[in-house]
Amino acid sequence: MITTTHYLVLSAALFTLGVVGVMTRRNVIIVLMSIELMLNAVNINLVAFSHQLHSAVGQVFAVFIVVIAAAEAAVGLGIILAFYRNKETVNIDEMNLLRW
Amino acid sequence: MDLIWLIPLLPGLGALVNGVVGIRAFSKRTAGLVANATMAAALLLSLYAFWQLLGLPAEGREHTVRVAPWISSIPLALSNGTVGSFSIPWGFRLDPLSGMMILVVTGIGFLIHVYSVGYMHGEPRGAYARYFAYLNLFVFFMLMLVLGDNFLVMFVGWEGVGLCSYLLIGYWYQKKSASDAGKKAFIVNRIGDWGFIVGMFLIFSTFGTLDFRAVANAAGAMPVESAAFGTLSLVTLLLFVGATGKSAQIPLYVWLPDAMEGPTPVSALIHAATMVTAGVYMVGRNAVLFSHAPMTMEVVAVVGVATAFVAATIGLVQNDIKRVLAYSTVSQLGFMFLAMGVGAYAAGAFHLMTHAFFKALLFLCSGSVIHAMAGQQDMREMGSLKKYMPVTYVTMLVGTLAIAGIPPLSGFFSKDEILYRTFLENKVIWGVAVVTALMTAFYMYRLMSMTFFGNYRGPAWEHGGGHGGHGAWHGPHESPRSMTVPLQILAIGAAIAGFVGIPAALGGGNAIEHFLAPSFEARATLSEAAHAAEPGGAPATAGASLAAAAGEHAVTPSSSDEGGHAAEHISWAGEMGLMGLSVLVGIVGILTAYRIYVRAPEIAERLARRWSGAHRVLSNKYYVDEFYGATVVSGTIAGANQLWTVDRVIVDGAVNGSGWLTVFSAWFSHLVDKYIVDGLVNLVGAVLEESSFLFRRFQSGLIQNYALVMLFGVFTFVSVYLLVR
Numbered sequence: 001m002i003t004t005t006h007y008l009v010l011s012a013a014l015f016t017l018g019v020v021g022v023m024t025r026r027n028v029i030i031v032l033m034s035i036e037l038m039l040n041a042v043n044i045n046l047v048a049f050s051h052q053l054h055s056a057v058g059q060v061f062a063v064f065i066v067v068i069a070a071a072e073a074a075v076g077l078g079i080i081l082a083f084y085r086n087k088e089t090v091n092i093d094e095m096n097l098l099r100w
Numbered sequence: 101m102d103l104i105w106l107i108p109l110l111p112g113l114g115a116l117v118n119g120v121v122g123i124r125a126f127s128k129r130t131a132g133l134v135a136n137a138t139m140a141a142a143l144l145l146s147l148y149a150f151w152q153l154l155g156l157p158a159e160g161r162e163h164t165v166r167v168a169p170w171i172s173s174i175p176l177a178l179s180n181g182t183v184g185s186f187s188i189p190w191g192f193r194l195d196p197l198s199g200m201m202i203l204v205v206t207g208i209g210f211l212i213h214v215y216s217v218g219y220m221h222g223e224p225r226g227a228y229a230r231y232f233a234y235l236n237l238f239v240f241f242m243l244m245l246v247l248g249d250n251f252l253v254m255f256v257g258w259e260g261v262g263l264c265s266y267l268l269i270g271y272w273y274q275k276k277s278a279s280d281a282g283k284k285a286f287i288v289n290r291i292g293d294w295g296f297i298v299g300m301f302l303i304f305s306t307f308g309t310l311d312f313r314a315v316a317n318a319a320g321a322m323p324v325e326s327a328a329f330g331t332l333s334l335v336t337l338l339l340f341v342g343a344t345g346k347s348a349q350i351p352l353y354v355w356l357p358d359a360m361e362g363p364t365p366v367s368a369l370i371h372a373a374t375m376v377t378a379g380v381y382m383v384g385r386n387a388v389l390f391s392h393a394p395m396t397m398e399v400v401a402v403v404g405v406a407t408a409f410v411a412a413t414i415g416l417v418q419n420d421i422k423r424v425l426a427y428s429t430v431s432q433l434g435f436m437f438l439a440m441g442v443g444a445y446a447a448g449a450f451h452l453m454t455h456a457f458f459k460a461l462l463f464l465c466s467g468s469v470i471h472a473m474a475g476q477q478d479m480r481e482m483g484s485l486k487k488y489m490p491v492t493y494v495t496m497l498v499g500t501l502a503i504a505g506i507p508p509l510s511g512f513f514s515k516d517e518i519l520y521r522t523f524l525e526n527k528v529i530w531g532v533a534v535v536t537a538l539m540t541a542f543y544m545y546r547l548m549s550m551t552f553f554g555n556y557r558g559p560a561w562e563h564g565g566g567h568g569g570h571g572a573w574h575g576p577h578e579s580p581r582s583m584t585v586p587l588q589i590l591a592i593g594a595a596i597a598g599f600v601g602i603p604a605a606l607g608g609g610n611a612i613e614h615f616l617a618p619s620f621e622a623r624a625t626l627s628e629a630a631h632a633a634e635p636g637g638a639p640a641t642a643g644a645s646l647a648a649a650a651g652e653h654a655v656t657p658s659s660s661d662e663g664g665h666a667a668e669h670i671s672w673a674g675e676m677g678l679m680g681l682s683v684l685v686g687i688v689g690i691l692t693a694y695r696i697y698v699r700a701p702e703i704a705e706r707l708a709r710r711w712s713g714a715h716r717v718l719s720n721k722y723y724v725d726e727f728y729g730a731t732v733v734s735g736t737i738a739g740a741n742q743l744w745t746v747d748r749v750i751v752d753g754a755v756n757g758s759g760w761l762t763v764f765s766a767w768f769s770h771l772v773d774k775y776i777v778d779g780l781v782n783l784v785g786a787v788l789e790e791s792s793f794l795f796r797r798f799q800s801g802l803i804q805n806y807a808l809v810m811l812f813g814v815f816t817f818v819s820v821y822l823l824v825r
Binding site for chain 1: 799800801802803804807808811
C-alpha cells in the first residue's frame with residue numbers, strides 16, 4: 001500500500017535533487033532543469049495531500065504550478081538565449097553583470 | 101453757444117489729422133486744405149457764437165460750458181485751515197473778452213493759414229503737412245487758453261502755445277540758429293511759467309477754487325491792498341511773472357526777437373494772434389485781482405513802459421526787417437501792459453486787437469518782401485521795392501501808418517486811449533510813452549524807407565528766363581494771390597478796426613470799452629446771485645469794494661467809466677490836446693525818418709558815426725543777451741556742472757559702491773556655497789561610499805552564492821519555527 005508518506009519521501013528526494021542541481025551545476029540550462037525538478041516535487045506534494053484530504057484545491061494549485069513552470073521555462077530560456085547571443089556562454093559564473 | 105468747445109477742437113482735429121496721417125500720406129494740396137478748412141469752420145463758429153453773445157443783454161453776456169469733468173474732487177488743505185476740494189472741469193467760458201479774443205485768433209489765424217499756403221509752397225511735402233499740423237495745433241492751444249473758464253484749462257493752452265512756439269520757431273530744425281531759437285523761446289517761457297504755476301497754487305490755497313469767476317468774486321470781496329503787500333499782491337505779481345515770459349516783457353523778452361528764425365507766417369501768428377497776447381489776456385482776465393493789488397499794478401505799468409521804451413530804442417537801429425518788427429511787437433506789448441498797469445484793461449485789450457491786425461499785416465508784408473527777395477532779410481540789401489510789388493507796398497504802408505498812430509487808422513484809437521489813460525495816472529510814465537510812440541513812428545517809417553523807397557541796393561538778377569531752371573531768382577516780384585489777398589483783407593482790418601473804439605471826445609461811444617467792461621469786474625453770475633442773497637453776500641460787497649478801490653487809490657481806477665475815471669476827468673480840450681499831440685508825434689516820427697532815410701541817407705551814417713557808442717550799444721541790443729549769457733546761462737551751466745559733480749561723486753559713488761558690495765557679497769556667498777554647502781553634500785557621499793565597503797562584499801555576482809544564502813535562510817527560519825514553537 002502506497003501511503004502519503006511514500007509520496008512525501010519521493011517529493012523530498014526530488015526536491016533535494018533539484019536543490020543540489022541548482023547549487024552545484026555551472027550550466028544555466030541544467031540549473032533551469034533543476035528548478036523544474038523542484039517545482040514538480042512540490043506538485044507531487046500538493047497532489048498527495050489533495051488525495052489524502054479528498055480536496056480538489058491541491059490539484060488546482062498543481063495545475064497552476066504547471067502553467068507557471070511552463071511560463072517560467074519560456075522566459076528563462078528566452079533570457080538564456082539573449083545572454084548567449086551576447087556572451088557566447090551559458091556558464092552561470094559568467095553571469096555577474098549586476099555585481100559592484 | 102453751447103458748442104463753443106468745438107471752436108478749439110476743430111483746429112485740434114486738423115492738427116491731429118495732418119500730424120498723424122498727413123505727414124506720411126497727404127499731398128500738399130490736401131494738407132493745406134485740411135488745415136484751412138478746420139480754421140474756416142472754427143472762424144464761422146466763432147462768428148456765430150459772437151453774434152449770439154451780442155444778442156444777449158450786456159449784463160448777461162457770459163456763458164459757461166462744462167463739457168466733462170477733468171479732475172474730480174481731490175481734498176486739499178487751504179491756507180485758512182479748511183479743506184478745499186480740488187476739482188476741475190473741462191470748462192469753456194464765452195464772455196466779451198474771450199469773445200473778442202476768439203475772433204482775433206480764428207480770424208487772423210485763418211488769414212495766416214491762407215497766406216501760408218502760398219508762402220510755404222517751396223517746402224517738401226512731409227514738412228509742409230508738419231508745418232500745417234503745428235500751425236493748427238498752435239491755434240488749438242491758443243483757443244483753449246482763451247476759452248478756458250478756470251486757471252488749469254488756461255494753463256493747458258498756456259503750456260501748449262509754449263510748446264508750439266518751440267516747434268514752429270525750430271521748424272527749420274536743420275539750421276542751428278533756428279533750433280537754438282526754439283529752445284531759447286521754450287526755456288525762457290519756462291521761467292515765466294514757473295511764476296504762473298506758483299501763482300496758481302497760491303490762488304487755490306487762498307480761494308479754494310481755480311474758476312475765474314469764483315476767484316474774481318472772492319477777490320472782489322477782499323480789501324484793496326494799497327498799504328501792505330498781501331496775498332493778492334503776491335498772486336498777481338507771480339501771475340505777472342508768467343505774463344512777462346509769454347508776452348515778452350522785461351526781463352524775459354529776449355526770446356521774441358530770436359523767434360524770427362521761424363517761417364514768417366509763424367512770426368505773424370506768434371506776434372499777432374497767439375502766444376504773446378496770452379500774457380496780456382491773462383492779466384485782463386484777472387483784472388479784479390490786479391485791481392486789488394495796486395503795488396503789482398505799479399510794477400506792471402513800469403515794466404510795460406520800460407519794455408516799450410527799451411525795445412523801441414533797439415528797434416531804431418536793427419537792419420533785419422523781421423527784427424525791427426519783432427522789437428516793435430515787444431514795444432507794443434509794453435504799451436498793452438502799460439494800459440493794464442494803469443487799470444485801463446479795456447484799452448489794453450483794444451490795443452491787443454488792433455495790434456493783432458496791423459502786426460499780422462506787417463509781418464505778412466515783410467514775409468511777402470522776403471519771399472520776393474528770395475530769403476533776404478537785411479534791409480540794407482533792399483530798397484525801391486515799391487515799383488516791383490505795389491500791393492505789398494500799399495498794404496504795408498497802411499500797417500505802418502496804423503502802428504504809428506495816424507488817424508483814422510486803428511492804431512491811433514487804441515494807442516491814444518492808452519496814452520490818455522496813462523496821462524491821468526502818471527505824467528512821467530506818460531512822457532516816456534509818448535517818446536516811445538515817437539520812436540515807433542520813426543523806426544517803422546525807417547523800415548518802409550529802407551525797403552520800398554530810395555535806390556535798389558540788392559544783388560543783381562538775370563533778365564529773361566533763358567538761364568537756370570525752376571527756382572532761379574528773377575528779381576523782386578509780387579507774391580501770389582493766396583498771399584496778397586490776406587494782406588488786403590488785413591489792411592482793411594487794420595484800417596477800420598479802430599472804429600469800434602472811437603473815444604467820447606470825438607463823438608464816438610467807445611463801444612469796445614463798454615462791451616468789454618463786464619469781463620473786468622467782480623460780478624455774480626445769475627446762479628450765484630441767488631446764493632448771495634444772504635447778508636454780506638459777494639456781489640454787493642464786491643461792487644462796493646471795487647468802487648471804494650477805485651475811489652481811494654488813484655492807481656487803480658475801475659475799468660468801468662464810473663469811479664477813478666470820473667474822479668480825474670480832464671476837460672474836452674485837454675483830451676483833444678493830448679490826441680493832437682499823439683498824432684503830431686506820429687507825423688514827426690514819420691517825417692524825420694523820411695528826411696533821414698529817403699532824402700538824405702548820408703545823415704543816417706553821419707549820426708551813426710557821431711553817436712557810435714550809443715549806436716553800438718543799441719545794435720547789440722544793450723548786450724542783454726550777452727549779459728544773460730554771462731550770468732544766468734553760465735550760472736546755470738556752472739550749477740549744472742556742480743550738480744553733475746555731486747552726481748558723479750556721491751550718487752554714482754553710491755551706486756558703484758553698492759555694486760561693489762554686491763560683487764563682494766556674491767563672492768563671499770560663492771565661498772560659502774563651495775566649501776560649506778557643497779562640502780557637506782560631498783561629505784555625506786564620501787561617508788556613505790567608505791562605509792559601503794563592508795556591505796558590497798556580499799554582492800558577489802555569483803547566483804549560486806545567493807541561492808545558497810537563501811537556502812540557509814530558509815533552513816534557519818524553518819528550524820527556528822520548528823524548535824521555538
